[in-house]
Amino acid sequence: MTGQPHGRVRVLVVDDHSLFRSGVRTEIEPAMEVVGEAGDVAAAISQIHALQPDVILLDVHLPGGGGRAVLDAVLATHPEVRFLALSVSDAADDVIGVIRGGARGYVVKAISGPELCEAIRQVHAGDVYFSPRLAGFVLDAFRGNPPAHLDPELDQLTVREREVLRLIASGYTYKEAAARLHISARTVETHVSAVLRKLQLSSRRELSRWAAARNLT
């Protein structure tokens, strides 16, 4: 999608609750431009193709196949589209499912307006946004050493990546984490992107299981 470099970020809100959609609209406008809303999978896919938004706020639970169905349909032909998943759910399989499906970040619906704007900006800039909860899930999934037959490059986090995730899980922003670790914010972003890649490609049992549980529903 070609964003307007000097304009506001163009956002599409996909959620089946109209109250929530209008709530998000009030919270992120005027910092963001909400170009449209969709309430189910089919509407989301057609809106994405028609409106070409910069970032799509995607609810995990959606009539017609869930957020995962939108990701699968759109990313197959337009891998450059940027999704930020959001959900009320506390269940790891919901979250891991959409991240492995290609979402560039995950936030809970209780997130404040300014934080949501920040997350949208990061995803728009091509970065990855991890909420504290997602960081917790990832630390949980990558606990211990990977089973012998797996690729340690892909199925294990580095010490630095773990440090970054722990700070995010404790409520640090990337900038705060960078200051704490005496590295640049760019480096923090690099670590988080590497974690996202591992999250999507790793064949660790926990991740596969969580993702599978999501696909079944």
Add this chain to the structure above:
Amino acid sequence: MNRQTSSADSARDLSTLPPRRAGSRLRPGWVVLLGFAGIGVFAAFLWVVEHTSPPPLPVLVVMVLVVVGLVVGPWAYLATRRLEGEAAAGRILRRVLAVGGTLAGTGVAVAAAISISGTGEPGTAGAVAMFSILVAGLLSLVGVVVFPWLFLLTRTVTRERAARVRAEERAEVATHLHDSVLQTLTLMQKQTGDPAEMARLARHAERELRGWLYGAADPDRDDLVAAFRAAAAEVEDRFGVSVELVTVGTCRLDDRARAVVGAAGEALTNAAKHAGVARLSMFTEVRDGHVVVVVRDRGSGFDQAIAGGRGGRGIPDSILGRMRRQGGAVTIRTSPGAGTEVELRMPVARA
């Protein structure tokens, strides 16, 4: 809108369905009567075979086929109708009848061959034909009577069990929603003048519902994470703040783990009282034989050099003392205006 359209569609579907062909069907009562008549004829036939000289083979075959057909036919017809719409059952039923038919056909063919070639004792061909048709008839009869009965019985039992399980689940959900969400909504309608109280009630209901939806069915009293959740919940309720709690790993609650939970609760209480913000973060992780807790706020912060001496703000004995007595460590990161972070670290038994 969608719903209306779809219900109109289904109404149309119903009206365009072909009318049930009641007229072209036999009434079950007549079929049953026919079936019993068939059995009667069969008995008569046995008497005839026993007491008269055998007729020529073709006549015998036709007679046996008619008699056995009269016995099996009506019952097979009834069973087929009963199992209409049960694709799997119908398939098995047809297979049974096909085996019966093949058996009878083969028997007749063998009998004809024996008769034409003129080998064997006189009467052998007739006996073979009669025997095979009778066995085929018996097989089909058992198939069409016993099988549908077993099938329907099993299906009824399965359906009843599923219905009972569904009803129990529904009752449980209803009870829970009534005790938690419904009660809270009622309370909230009475508290509309007090936003803080409304927020507290809403948070409480949310926490309860989440625990029920995503948590363990029966919260474990001896679990570290459950204890952290309870501590965070208490601070949320008492001070009207929200705590974003992220937990990784867990272990059993022993004395040292309990000390960490108590200290973490104090750290949260401190932040809720003094930081002047409505949101706190808490991260807990059990790793390498340690439990690590980080309680963090973006509030006012304080000057550690001054606070330590004053005692009021700062890190009271309830945090420091508790942790040190059990061999744990506390790290504070704060400065005025920069928020506060309390990190607790304690060795615990490996899970």
